[in-house]
Amino acid sequence: MASKKYLLLAAFITLFSSFGVKAQDGGNSGMYRGGGYDFSDTTLIPEKRLPQQKDFLNNQYDFPAQPRNQWEVGISGGLLNVSGDVKSRSIFNRAVKPMNTMGFGLSVRKAWGYVLSTRVQFIHGSASGYNWQRATGYLGHSSPWESLGYTGGVYYNYKTTINELSIQLVAAVNNLKFHRARNKVSYYGIFGLGAVTYNTKIDALDGSGARYNFASVGSGLTGNAYDNRKDITKELKALFDGNYETDGEAHSDRGKLAGGTLRGMYTFGAGAQIRLSKKLSLQIEDK
Numbered sequence: 065m066a067s068k069k070y071l072l073l074a075a076f077i078t079l080f081s082s083f084g085v086k087a088q089d090g091g092n093s094g095m096y097r098g099g100g101y102d103f104s105d106t107t108l109i110p111e112k113r114l115p116q117q118k119d120f121l122n123n124q125y126d127f128p129a130q131p132r133n134q135w136e137v138g139i140s141g142g143l144l145n146v147s148g149d150v151k152s153r154s155i156f157n158r159a160v161k162p163m164n165t166m167g168f169g170l171s172v173r174k175a176w177g178y179v180l181s182t183r184v185q186f187i188h189g190s191a192s193g194y195n196w197q198r199a200t201g202y203l204g205h206s207s208p209w210e211s212l213g214y215t216g217g218v219y220y221n222y223k224t225t226i227n228e229l230s231i232q233l234v235a236a237v238n239n240l241k242f243h244r245a246r247n248k249v250s251y252y253g254i255f256g257l258g259a260v261t262y263n264t265k266i267d268a269l270d271g272s273g274a275r276y277n278f279a280s281v282g283s284g285l286t287g288n289a290y291d292n293r294k295d296i297t298k299e300l301k302a303l304f305d306g307n308y309e310t311d312g313e314a315h316s317d318r319g320k321l322a323g324g325t326l327r328g329m330y331t332f333g334a335g336a337q338i339r340l341s342k343k344l345s346l347q348i349e350d351k
Contacts, residue, residue: 103128136173136181138347141166144189150220152193158297160267160306164192164223178239183256187228192308194221194267194300196293198278208310212268218278219300223265223308227324230258230331250337254351258331261324264312271305 108131109117119125144167145152153159167189175181198217202209209218236252270276281299285292319326333351340346 108132133175133177133181136171136175136183138169138171138173140169140171140185140187140347140349142349143167144187144191144226146191146193146222146224150193150222151195152191158301159192160194160221160301160304161192164190164306164308166190167226173234179236181234181236183232183234183254185228185230185232185256187226190223190225192221192223194219194304196296196300197289198281208266208312209268212275212310214268214275216279218268218276219281221267221304222312223267225263225265225324226260227262227322228258228260228329228331230256230329232256232331248339250339252335252337254331254333254335254349256331258329259326260329261321261326263324264314265308266310266312267304267306267308268310269307271307276303 104121106114106117106121109129110132113129116125116127117129120128143154143165145154145165152165154165155162159165167187169185169187169189171183171185173181173183196219199220200217202218203215204210232254233256234252234254236250238247238251268275281303282289282292282296285295289296315325315327331351333349335347335349335351337345337347
C-alpha cells in the first residue's frame with residue numbers, strides 16, 4: 065500500500081454567518097423582495113459600499129452594492145476508503161467493524177464572490193479492509209506476518225488511522241443564474257493542498273494472542289476461491305477480532321507526527337450543496 069488515495073463521501077451540515085452593519089433603510093416601498101432577497105436590507109452591505117447602496121435606494125444609481133461575502137462553518141461525516149492493494153471495506157461490503165470505515169471533519173469556508181471561495185478542512189477517521197485471496201508474497205520481505213511466525217498463506221488486512229488538514233479552492237459551477245433569484249442546488253469542484261498523517265495496523269493475532277488458523281478458511285468449500293469469495297469473506301469477517309494489534313509496514317524514511325507517518329498531499333473532488341434554509345444547507349461530496 066505504498067500509494068494511497070483517500071476518498072471521503074461526506075454529508076455536510078453548514079451554517080452561514082454574516083456580520084451586520086446598522087444603516088438606515090431606504091424608503092422605496094416598491095423594492096423587489098421576492099426569492100429570498102430584499103435589496104433594501106443594508107445589514108449585509110459592508111460600510112465601504114454603503115454609499116452605492118444608498119444611491120441605489122434613492123434611485124440615483126442603477127445597481128445595488130455587492131453584499132458582504134459570507135463565512136460558512138461545516139461538520140461532516142461519511143465513508144473513508146483507501147484505494148490500494150487490499151480491498152477497502154465498509155458497511156456495504158462486510159466490514160469487520162463498521163466504525164473503522166468512517167471519517168469525520170470540520171471546515172471553515174470564506175466566499176470571495178459568487179463563484180470562488182476558500183475552505184480550511186480537518187478530517188479524522190479510519191479506513192479498514194481485507195482481501196478474500198490468500199497470499200504468501202510477504203515471505204522473505206521482513207514483513208510483520210513473517211516476524212510473527214507465519215509460514216503459509218495469510219489474508220492481508222489493515223486499519224489505517226488518518227488525520228488530514230488542507231486548504232482548498234472551491235469553485236461553484238452554476239452559481240451565476242441571472243434568470244432566477246437563488247439556486248436551490250449549487251454544484252462545485254474542489255482542489256486543495258495540505259498534509260496528512262496515517263498509521264497502519266494489521267490484525268494478525270486473535271483475542272488470546274495466537275496466530276490465526278487461516279488454513280481453516282474455506283476448507284469445507286468446493287471449487288476455486290473466486291467462485292467462493294462471498295463465503296470466504298463471511299468466514300473472514302467472523303474470524304477476525306478487529307483489534308489490529310500489530311504495526312503494519314511503514315515508510316521509515318518519512319517524517320513522523322503524533323505516531324503517524326507525515327506527508328504532503330493534494331486533494332480534489334466535487335459536490336452538491338442543497339440549501340435547506342437561509343442559514344442551513346446540506347452538502348453531498350466526494351473527494
